Amino acid sequence: GAKADDASSSNAAKEPVEIKVGYIADYNGAALMAVADQEGYWAKAGLKPKYLPFTNGPLAIQALGTNNVDVVYIGSGALWLPASGKAEIWSVNSVSNADRIIAQPGIKTLAELKGKKVAVPTGTSGDQLFSLALAKEGLSREDFKVTAMEPPAIVAAFAAGQVDGAALWYPLIDSAKKGQPDMVELFSNEDFIDTLTFPSTFVAAPGRAAKDKDLATGFISVVKSANDYRHSNQENTIALTAKFLKLKEEDMAAQASVAKLFTSQELDKLSSDGTIYTWLDGLQQQFKKDEKITEISDPKSFYNSELFVSTPAV
Amino acid sequence: MTTTTSKAMIRFEDLRQEFTLTGNTFTALDGVSLDIADGEFVTVVGPSGCGKSTMLNAAAGLLDPTSGRVMVDDREVDGPSTRTGVIFQQYALFPWLTVRKNVEFGLELKKVPAKERRVIVDHYLELVGLTRFAEALPKELSGGMKQRCAIARAYAVNPEILLMDEPFGALDALTRVHMQEQLLKTWTQERRTVMFVTHDVDESVFLASRVIVMAARPGRIFKEIKIDLPYPRTEEMRLSDEFARLRTQVWEAVYHQPGVAEAHQ
Amino acid sequence: MTTTTSKAMIRFEDLRQEFTLTGNTFTALDGVSLDIADGEFVTVVGPSGCGKSTMLNAAAGLLDPTSGRVMVDDREVDGPSTRTGVIFQQYALFPWLTVRKNVEFGLELKKVPAKERRVIVDHYLELVGLTRFAEALPKELSGGMKQRCAIARAYAVNPEILLMDEPFGALDALTRVHMQEQLLKTWTQERRTVMFVTHDVDESVFLASRVIVMAARPGRIFKEIKIDLPYPRTEEMRLSDEFARLRTQVWEAVYHQPGVAEAHQ
Amino acid sequence: MAAKDTYIAVETPPLASGSPAPENSQQKPKPASRKSPATSGRKLGRKALLAINFGSVAAGLGAWTALSAAGVVGLPGPVEVLIRAGEVFADGTLAEDTGASLARVLSGFLLGSLLAVPVGFLMGWYQVGRAIIEPWVQFFRTIPPLALLPLVMVTMGIGETPKIFVIFLAAFLSCVISTYQGVVSVDKTLINAARVLGADSMIIFRRVVVPASSPFILVGMRIGLGAGWATVVAAELIAAPNGLGMRMQQAQQFYDMPTILVNVIVIGILGLLMDRLLLMIEAHLTRWQERR
């Protein structure tokens, strides 16, 4: 701990180091940035952030490879990329609880959707939830007319009644609801809380932490502080994020309501007791089933829990 | 035989045509009044740029006169009519059509049956000596051949009124004489009304029953000269004293106008 | 004063030019051999489509002869040269340039200073009577005015050799005579080599020291007629017996060729 | 006179159909229905045309209102969009985004058009140039900009360069085809005229080919401009901190239709204005053309 402290205090005296942070413009993807900005955590860690917005995880991870960005936020859907050696996780952000399998009014079970059109956004957490639901009900994708679509397209299609079911998440489901107020939710993340957890994370290029330890610890310390602030000042954080992203507060609130947050202490515990490794293992199995990865690797190879735990908040 | 007192087929009524030229108003024609009788053959001569083509285009319904108007058969001209055939100074052949197709164009529009069309087109191609080049494209023709193709195209639709803008200008002397004779022959047989612009004083006298001499700046009618030679006109007439007299008269009218010297200063 | 025995400026050596015409090979020129002496004024006459323009274009370096070659000043022509000025049958004015800019074009390329350019352009615009239309665009000119603009453009660069393709065809008789005189004046003073295509037999005799009469199918040189009238030529000469004799001689050569009758059947 | 009378009697019937009865022979000179040269409809005044323009736009807005009022799911009405526009205008986002996107599109478009002209010339003028360049131009033209992003990011990073590059490419590829066609369509006799006046290839290019093919070049530029704007969304997928396309993307994540539409409409209007500007330039550059 002391060593890290030294590093941060000595950094503070020096010229701040620039860190290029990729985020995704939603509550999960930007809240910690908004907080750290507001509370001056970056400066305390001797860092100067440069924010780069991305629209999806794979694109952001690709940018990591170009050295134009140091660390990026990704959702759980893109975690297979770290799992296949394309990135390493520096920190867990939150766990998503936003995904749902939804269906048009009147449909009560997944089985009733057999032979009907189900819209699934490929490679997203919604897609993963769909896989879990299938496994649970003993069905396969072939039982449905599964159509791959972009999330906003699913909203339009579902709202217009052009698909019978969909894998989607909040707040997009709110938009879809406007067209089908009586739609039903068949499954949610909660249904699989034991089997599978969907953590969003901050990742960097593989081996980056080893090369640039100061940068990594600086970043992690900022994340920890911001995380605690967020945990205890949820309303405030929503407002800050909305301002940061120039988006509406109600949209942020809607997203915040389906995110499961932890304190940094809790994250330390989840890291050191191997829970997070279990999550990553579960996800990997799922990814393998979906043929996104060919083999399951040791989660330790892409998440260094010790580094996370040993780094104190600023 | 010809007369200006019979019913006017083409009547220019105080025609004035202005253009915008480098920002200013340019008067191409001013106060042009002229009656061309039904069945009359009128030639128009005058210095380059005096408004001959402008006048012809107005009669063809291709211009919007600034003031005054042109009447054809007592009806105001407000657009082209199939009664009027035009040979343009720049030929205006359709470059994507073969010689045959160019000549056939007007006939197709008139819905002449294909077989008949073929006969007509062949006839006019032979008349202008382009039979061998029926399948050639305009870009493959010499200047004179293009002009002959344009002549055949105008003749083929057999219009009541022919407006011809220096139609024989690019032809060699013999072809030209041949064309003049053919035109006169057709005209005498079918009594077309013809307005014929030319630079050739001889030609203007040989063909016309009346020569209109124009003056420039602004373009206007300077003089009308009646040609009293009888039709049909023969090659011998060209050598007659009367012809020489008329030629001199036209020449004098064209070139001893006030202001001509200035134009060629 | 003129002679064909002096050094040849332009030499056609057994020139043959074929085109592909509707899939077949069409022989436009066959076995054309001709020497034009340095400083000579040669006119070319012949029936429409006999290959006059083709011959002129070959001399200008714009064609790739099928066989034979054209030499200019003992060097084979393999592209256009600034020594040679050309007046095209279709004028080929740059439609996006004003009359002034068209005439100035060649001078700019020769890097003549702007001030000098202005003087030269003004001079030639006046020569062709287009001073008032210096700022007009080609589309705003009459047919004859376009032709005069093309003449001014070719004259302005002051080329050693002038290739002129019916340069006065669209001009009225007076302007034409004026142009002929101007051309002869310049030619006598500066001794350009001139190859001049025309349809006008009178013109061919009046201007040339030698008239080349061409025949068609295939295009070839039929006869050369030496014009022994002294320079400078005067208007009176046009009325002379010698002129009449030569005119008749040229006329006969052009129009009593074997095959001419067939061409105008 | 006898001949003349006979002539009238045998007036050929097929031609007669072309001449309606002369009942309006007494009408005044210059009636309103008078046709102008080569125009089937008469020329309308600027104001009349603007009024029609305006009417057309109003009709479109009306259709939109009706559509959204009829309850097409998720489609907000004009008023809602206008309110949202007011908001983003008030907080300065709109100005910032517009500025950023405009700068990208303008740079990409200008670079693309400027390069397209000489490349189009090379392709049209030199067969070898054409043989080398053409397969690539054709190939890349059909490649979706979205597909290029990964490669562009790998080679150019995520700054402004790759964004401008993607737009540049779209504009360039549209414009080069058109310029090429313009170059091969130039009247041969004009080129010959220039050559005999002493012009070399460079001068023929600048002083004959470019002006003669300016209608084609300007078509290319207009299409290229459209392509540039249509690509701005793809370009701003590359970690853009601002921009109309980026904001649209972001709003799409929330299915925030009013915001999407505000940005779409601003893009459309900017495109329209720039196109008008091009048209004005074109009218100026091609006023030598004898046109309808």
Add this chain to the structure above:
Amino acid sequence: MAAKDTYIAVETPPLASGSPAPENSQQKPKPASRKSPATSGRKLGRKALLAINFGSVAAGLGAWTALSAAGVVGLPGPVEVLIRAGEVFADGTLAEDTGASLARVLSGFLLGSLLAVPVGFLMGWYQVGRAIIEPWVQFFRTIPPLALLPLVMVTMGIGETPKIFVIFLAAFLSCVISTYQGVVSVDKTLINAARVLGADSMIIFRRVVVPASSPFILVGMRIGLGAGWATVVAAELIAAPNGLGMRMQQAQQFYDMPTILVNVIVIGILGLLMDRLLLMIEAHLTRWQERR
């Protein structure tokens, strides 16, 4: 003779520069270096040009290999892509996807081009038509196809119709601009010639305007074809069960560069082939043109 000698003596120096020394006066007729009319480079044979084409493509492939060998992150080499191509070819995916995308692009493109010609004519010919249509054409041209998807889906569902519509729109909007320009650029005297021969607006359109503006129309079609292919990815975002664009999208989610490249290259090659076809049609239709 004296005059002549003098003339040679005063030969104007500025002109002399245009005539190199006559050292090659003895060369044979028709030397290889002989210039053909109006062409700066000599005409090359079909084979030579194909060889250059091929060389250019080979050079491109070489550059690609070098780039991927040099370790540009995530960029697979040609061999890797070829192997992947073999796989998708073997399992039939490639054929299915190609068929599906080709059908969409072809229908959209053909509809778009066919409609663009009369609409372009309306715009060019009737001022009123232009005033009504133009703002919309210009507006929609700049709108990214991605932005249109939600609306298109809401109104047309998620079958083949909306996909073809998006492609249709891209092709139409490119082509209509070009056709419009073609129509206004038609030589007025040709229109006059047709009118005096009795042609009405319909006939002038079909028999004068269309052939005269065919170079423009074909430019529009070529650009429209490119736009159609470039839009196929966006179109196949709409719930496509197959298609090259859909497969590319999918692969992009999985960061599967070889698959992306296989699809991109197939799209590029199909585009190239269709473009060649258009060029052949064009050469046939515009052979009346005096061209380089």
